[in-house]
Amino acid sequence: MSIMSSRCSFGIPLPLIAMVLSLAVSASGRVQAYTIYVSSEKDNTISVIDGESLKVKHKVKVGERPRGIALSKDGKNLYVCTSDADHIEVLDLETLKVTHILPSGPDPELLVLEPAGKYLYAANEDDNMVTVVDVQKRQKVTEIKVGVEPEGMGISPDGKWLVNTSETTNMAHFIDLETLKIVDNVLVDQRPRVAEFTSDSKQVWVSSEIGGTVSVIDVASRQIIKRIGFEIPGIHKESIQPVGIKITRDGRLAFIALGPAARVAVIDTAKMEVVKYLLVGQRVWNLAFSPDEKRIFTTNGVSNDISVIDVERLKVKKSIQVGRLPWGVVVRP
């Protein structure tokens, strides 16, 4: 810790030190066993990685072009958007077999499960819709009309809001989950990709891939409270394309995947400023924390691997080779 503290004293903010300390304390507990699942868009596989050894244990064949993935509430199933197969496949994580298929509307790209685990929401890029699916009844419940090329899907942990982003309309659509109606639309920068809520459901962060920014939106007022930009010496501004976002449960740090810039930006949320850029693989897109939040995993599309970031030290620890064009990543406790 002495090394950490001395490094922290050079410009790393106090809350961060506090967080590092608190994480270090919790780290003394037992090591959690967990599994990492990565979808590979080109290979049509899900790579299964053991969280302890960080080794690929299995590669499971699924339908054409798997992209967005999500765990079922009980952690027994993995929902896979197989975009070119125009449906969602349900992978049993014990047998590693696809047990059944859920309707999704055409070309599903990203999906989220509501906190209660009953409904899935999938963005259909092809027909400007968000499809609501009942996972038990295996039925499409309804469709919600949104902007052109819906993509990002963020659900508030309190279960009140679904935020969908539309790539060509450049909006974050706020959908009230009680009425399933759009209540508000917030204009963000070009080609919004991912919407991620803070754990207290008070903010939603939206990345704009082509705009090169992340908009932090206050959920109550639906106003942008901060537009975070990125600057990396030696990297052209046009190559900085934020996509994946993950925010720690305590809300202190946010990690943003910057695509072709091959960096993950670490943001101190108190200051809304970048504190560090971590060099990872090429075309870094999506992110997932380990259950204890000691690590964050990144999918690096062009280098065909995932990077393992040590969240305490903010250092890239390792990269693991997976299938071609890794896209989505989730971690099962």
Added chain:
Amino acid sequence: MSRLEPKNKKKRPHAFPAILFHLLAGLLLYGAATATAAATLEIQIALLSMEEERHIPLSLLEPSIDDTGQMGAEQGISDNNTTGQFTGQSFTLKAEKIKADTSPDEAFEKLHAQGVRLFLVNLPAAKLIALADLPRAKDSLLFNIAAMDDHLRSHMCRPNLLHTIPSRAMLADALAQYLTWKRWNEWFLVVGRHSRDKAYAKALRRAGKRFGHKITEEKEWTFVPGARRTDSGHTREQQEVNAFTQVGDYDILIVADELDEFGAFLSYRSYLPRPVGGTHGLSSAAWSGAHEQWGATQFQRRFHEKNGRWMTERDYSAWLAVRTIGEAATRTSSNLAEQLQRYIMSADFNLAAFKGRAVSYRDWNGQLRQPLLITSPRLMISVSPQQGFLHQYSTLDTLGYDRAESSCKKQQPG
């Protein structure tokens, strides 16, 4: 709509913010989809084109189409209107086609009198410039979606004229950069008989010089094309091309045949086993039906489903123009040409265009800077600018006439 969760019935107390919202609706950009009762803002766009002789492609596999750009413009209108339903804006398109031997002035005046100030123009360079110079056009904004002429970017610029179609210089530079990467540095240039072919050849020569290539052989293709398809036609082409291409060694044959009269005959028939590029074979373009990256798949599918064919470069340029207007109208909440142009030419403007990075306009000549695709007839090969071609402002400005190479000065509307 029925509620999904009956237990979750309590109403959220947001009556006050809702009232506040209505009061501010006129001032704010954020429109409420369900709540906006305010009047919608009408944004009229016109497309001016000219009757052209119908082009019959050399390949039976390619459809003969009326390439006015209208389908692309309509897709843009539809995209803008999807956004417009949330922002209270409504976009409409009026397409006017003039006869080949007439002046577009009358059609323009008519549309202008109807209140249209935003124009997409699919006309040859001379007619385009004449239009931009009309006294009444001073308060209008024109988007060139068809004329690739370099002089419109190098010295004949107009403050009310923007170009979404790339210039020949941009296309030639994009191809030349890829050939530099491949180190296919020795070119055999074959130029068609039309002035357009000669203009493209000129751009190729400029690009060759810029990126370190050498034109080791050059010939003009003078055969006048007859009927597009005849029985046993291939035997003639086999003989003709074989004889025509008996020249010294080279790395790639570059053909300039913009009217698609003979370019496609050259591949696989050249005397030496060498690839063909230029207007045919390995080509550079703003758009291609083969392009499906950076989200283009959905965009292409939308277009194909509606129109039964793939999008052309002109359609894409028309879409870009309409989306440019849409983006500016969304951000400024205005339908006034001057205000829109001010935003379009500002540093704030950028547009996602399914090319992996934002596109924007060059302030010295109004040209849209954009990545260009390097394609084969069936697949995408690469995208230029190529890695390693650097620029102090934007690597996209390594394609075409850069600020210092153009005598056009910074554009200001009005």
